[in-house]
Amino acid sequence: MSASRTAVSRSLLTPFNIVAGLILAVGLVITVMRFTGGLGAVTNLSDYNPWGLWIGFDLLVGVALAAGGYVTSAACYIFGLKRFHSAVRPAILTGFLGYALVVFALHYDVGRPWRLPYPFIVQPGTTSLLFEVGACVALYLTVLFIEYSSAPLEWLGFRKARNLVVRLTMVLTILGVVLSTLHQSSLGALYLIAPSKLHPLWYSSYLPIYFFVSSIIAGLSMVIFESSLAHRYFHDKMDETHRRETDGVALGFGKAASLVLFGYLLIKVIGLAVDNNWHYLTTGWGAWYLVEVLGFVALPCYLYAVGVREKNLTIIRRTSGLAVLGIVLNRLNISLVAFNYHLPSSERYFPHWMEIAISVFVVTVGILAYRFIVTHMPILYEHPEYKDAH
Amino acid sequence: MSISRRKFLGWMGAAGLGVTAGTKARAASNAHFEGYPNSLAVLHDTTRCVGCRRCEAGCNKVNDLPAPATPFDDLTVLDRKRRTDAESYTIVNRYGAGGEGQAPLFRKNQCNHCLEPACASACFVAAFHKTPEGAVVYDASVCVGCRYCMIACPFEIPTYEYDKALAPRVMKCTMCHPRVLEGKLPGCVEACPVEALSFGSREEMLKIARERIRKQPERYVDHIYGENEMGGTSWLYLAGVPFRELGMREDLGVTPAPKLTSGALGAVPIVVGLWPVLLTGIYAVSKRKDKIAEEEKRQAVAQAVEAADQKAAEAMAKAREKAEKEKTGAIDKAVKEALAEAERKAQEEAAKAAAEAAAPTDDTAEGPEGTTPPAPSDPKPTEEDA
Numbered sequence: 173m174s175a176s177r178t179a180v181s182r183s184l185l186t187p188f189n190i191v192a193g194l195i196l197a198v199g200l201v202i203t204v205m206r207f208t209g210g211l212g213a214v215t216n217l218s219d220y221n222p223w224g225l226w227i228g229f230d231l232l233v234g235v236a237l238a239a240g241g242y243v244t245s246a247a248c249y250i251f252g253l254k255r256f257h258s259a260v261r262p263a264i265l266t267g268f269l270g271y272a273l274v275v276f277a278l279h280y281d282v283g284r285p286w287r288l289p290y291p292f293i294v295q296p297g298t299t300s301l302l303f304e305v306g307a308c309v310a311l312y313l314t315v316l317f318i319e320y321s322s323a324p325l326e327w328l329g330f331r332k333a334r335n336l337v338v339r340l341t342m343v344l345t346i347l348g349v350v351l352s353t354l355h356q357s358s359l360g361a362l363y364l365i366a367p368s369k370l371h372p373l374w375y376s377s378y379l380p381i382y383f384f385v386s387s388i389i390a391g392l393s394m395v396i397f398e399s400s401l402a403h404r405y406f407h408d409k410m411d412e413t414h415r416r417e418t419d420g421v422a423l424g425f426g427k428a429a430s431l432v433l434f435g436y437l438l439i440k441v442i443g444l445a446v447d448n449n450w451h452y453l454t455t456g457w458g459a460w461y462l463v464e465v466l467g468f469v470a471l472p473c474y475l476y477a478v479g480v481r482e483k484n485l486t487i488i489r490r491t492s493g494l495a496v497l498g499i500v501l502n503r504l505n506i507s508l509v510a511f512n513y514h515l516p517s518s519e520r521y522f523p524h525w526m527e528i529a530i531s532v533f534v535v536t537v538g539i540l541a542y543r544f545i546v547t548h549m550p551i552l553y554e555h556p557e558y559k560d561a562h
Numbered sequence: 563m564s565i566s567r568r569k570f571l572g573w574m575g576a577a578g579l580g581v582t583a584g585t586k587a588r589a590a591s592n593a594h595f596e597g598y599p600n601s602l603a604v605l606h607d608t609t610r611c612v613g614c615r616r617c618e619a620g621c622n623k624v625n626d627l628p629a630p631a632t633p634f635d636d637l638t639v640l641d642r643k644r645r646t647d648a649e650s651y652t653i654v655n656r657y658g659a660g661g662e663g664q665a666p667l668f669r670k671n672q673c674n675h676c677l678e679p680a681c682a683s684a685c686f687v688a689a690f691h692k693t694p695e696g697a698v699v700y701d702a703s704v705c706v707g708c709r710y711c712m713i714a715c716p717f718e719i720p721t722y723e724y725d726k727a728l729a730p731r732v733m734k735c736t737m738c739h740p741r742v743l744e745g746k747l748p749g750c751v752e753a754c755p756v757e758a759l760s761f762g763s764r765e766e767m768l769k770i771a772r773e774r775i776r777k778q779p780e781r782y783v784d785h786i787y788g789e790n791e792m793g794g795t796s797w798l799y800l801a802g803v804p805f806r807e808l809g810m811r812e813d814l815g816v817t818p819a820p821k822l823t824s825g826a827l828g829a830v831p832i833v834v835g836l837w838p839v840l841l842t843g844i845y846a847v848s849k850r851k852d853k854i855a856e857e858e859k860r861q862a863v864a865q866a867v868e869a870a871d872q873k874a875a876e877a878m879a880k881a882r883e884k885a886e887k888e889k890t891g892a893i894d895k896a897v898k899e900a901l902a903e904a905e906r907k908a909q910e911e912a913a914k915a916a917a918e919a920a921a922p923t924d925d926t927a928e929g930p931e932g933t934t935p936p937a938p939s940d941p942k943p944t945e946e947d948a
């Protein structure tokens with residue numbers, strides 16, 4: 173008894189836990205400052221730059237990277253790729269956590285977070301794309317929660333409720349895809365209203381389509397990326413099926429990601445041609461645009477293809493990291509870098525360190541929650557009592 | 563002040579009458595909304611503006627805004643570019659000063675009260691609305707503080723109370739809507755000492771502006787800023803230099819903001835309607851494919867089993883046949899061997915007899931050659947597989 177207790181307390185003082193603890197402590201202090209001193213006390217936001225890192229990273233990147241949930245469950249349940257089954261639960265979990273964190277982070281960003289339900293209960297502004305985003309994110313978070321709930325229900329042993337949830341799988345999956353299509357694309361469409369503020373290379377009437385298609389890339393790449401991380405750190409939590417299927421998932425998703433990246437590249441070029449924006453490519457903005465499109469779209473597209481052809485999992489896993497970075501870059505370019513491009517540099521925005529600290533804090537909360545859940549609940553393995561029940 | 567109080571009140575009445583028609587015009591799906599009829603507007607003639615900041619002071623007073631850091635009669639603030647902020651709904655900036663003998667130019671900045679406001683279209687709690695009188699007003703009691711209105715406004719007007727923790731508001735010029743409803747003039751218009759600001763119905767303001775351009779073409783550029791920009795605004799500007807030299811964007815176009823997002827919003831019902839059907843279709847196909855695959859698998863298995871059975875039977879039959887053949891072969895062989903043996907013995911005996919007989923006679927020597935026994939044909943068992 174006592175021996176095991178000391179073992180536990182010793183294992184709690186890992187470097188990881190110490191760093192995580194520090195981040196949480198700093199985050200909590202800044203949280204207090206934010207809610208007592210207002211946004212101005214902890215951010216560099218201004219009247220010219222009303223949206224900063226908390227929207228660019230926490231909302232736009234967060235939602236894009238949480239796309240793994242709908243992409244994987246659609247592949248498995250709708251497109252009938254049963255061999256990806258073991259990837260569904262971890263993807264749903266990260267999706268659910270991702271969206272939960274997005275909503276959590278929004279409480280820091282909006283001026284009066286306790287009014288977040290107002291658009292739905294007091295006065296809907298249906299002409300706003302933000303309304304669409306809000307409604308779909310709220311609904312999708314619910315859907316993800318129900319989808320994910322089969323794991324804690326198994327953990328807790330609520331057989332009946334769990335079976336009901338599993339029976340709803342198809343409906344939830346379709347609902348999830350519809351809601352994801354809507355809000356992933358409307359996040360891009362948010363910027364449609366500001367053609368005069370977003371650099372023409374990034375502004376396009378195709379923005380909603382770009383955001384939707386790139387969310388598929390983000391989803392596929394995140395599943396590969398996460399599974400390689402999970403393999404490193406939670407190998408002992410995985411069952412045989414999961415370990416066996418992971419390589420197949422990486423190959424299958426890598427192939428799909430390569431194709432979607434190619435399509436994405438194609439519509440990007442079409443967008444350039446339609447708006448006749450070629451001449452911007454020779455400017456400084458053009459160089460930066462080319463870095464994004466060639467280095468983080470074309471290159472991963474090619475590398476994925478090579479990895480799949482040579483069945484080289486190392487290439488595929490590294491490429492997934494590159495592709496994820498590409499999505500991050502794209503979202504930050506649109507929300508921060510190329511937004512307000514017309515303003516003098518003195519009026520431009522750069523995040524305050526406390527904004528960065530809160531973003532890191534939010535991600536840390538997510539990682540801790542993930543770790544708790546996969547070490548306690550049947551995510552990376554199938555619950556022995558429900559093995560055949562899929 | 564070029565407009566009398568009585569005339570002004572007359573417009574107010576007309577504006578009230580116009581409400582119904584305006585709403586209808588907006589409801590019509592593809593119609594171009596030209597603003598509420600008889601709605602009010604301000605005309606800012608920048609060629610008359612002297613940069614005295616009285617409008618700023620007037621605005622500050624009528625809106626009960628906090629006292630500024632530098633008093634309004636301190637004109638040194640004009641040395642740097644300012645913008646509207648949470649404590650000032652309007653500011654005056656100086657432009658183009660310093661050129662040889664060039665008089666400095668001034669422009670007052672505030673909300674332009676767009677006919678189809680970007681801020682209102684962007685707000686997800688509908689906190690903004692365009693009043694029939696012309697003002698775009700904001701309702702802080704529902705505002706969530708997402709600041710999307712600030713992203714959306716092409717004129718970079720709305721500001722936010724970033725320093726308030728509990729009840730931060732979006733702050734912007736109200737076109738003095740409460741005062742206008744009381745029949746008073748906007749604070750800034752009332753305060754202007756040189757009539758650089760005029761207030762009246764938008765139609766009337768446009769008429770006045772055109773009249774001034776026509777009368778003094780050398781004084782004005784032939785453009786009324788706000789007549790069509792972003793679909794038209796209720797704050798109109800005249801200038802003696804291209805508007806970009808007054809820090810105004812000339813690349814905004816004439817498309818009203820709601821049109822920019824209507825396509826994306828219109829796609830919602832399509833996605834909601836079509837996606838589930840398509841996805842269910844794909845699901846059905848993939849399920850059917852699964853089913854067919856399963857069926858085929860079952861058939862293949864059955865066939866394989868059948869084939870295996872058949873093969874086994876064939877093999878058995880063959881084995882039996884082979885065994886039989888071997889048996890008969892063995893008998894044949896034995897018989898043949900026996901026959902051959904018998905023959906050989908007979909020949910040997912015959913040869914012996916012949917030799918004995920040949921002792922006296924030599925000419926029967928070729929006898930044994932002609933009777934050489936034939937080699938027994940080997941009855942090889944058939945081993946080829948079927």
Ligand code: SF4
Nearest residue numbers: 673674676680681715
């Ligand atoms: S100028 Fe900006 S704040 Fe004023 S009505 Fe137009 S969009 Fe709204």
Ligand code: SF4
Nearest residue numbers: 685705706708709711
């Ligand atoms: S900040 Fe307030 S007024 Fe502006 S869009 Fe958000 S909810 Fe609407």
Ligand code: SF4
Nearest residue numbers: 621735737738749750
């Ligand atoms: S109309 Fe009223 S609120 Fe607007 S700038 Fe003039 S005084 Fe200020």
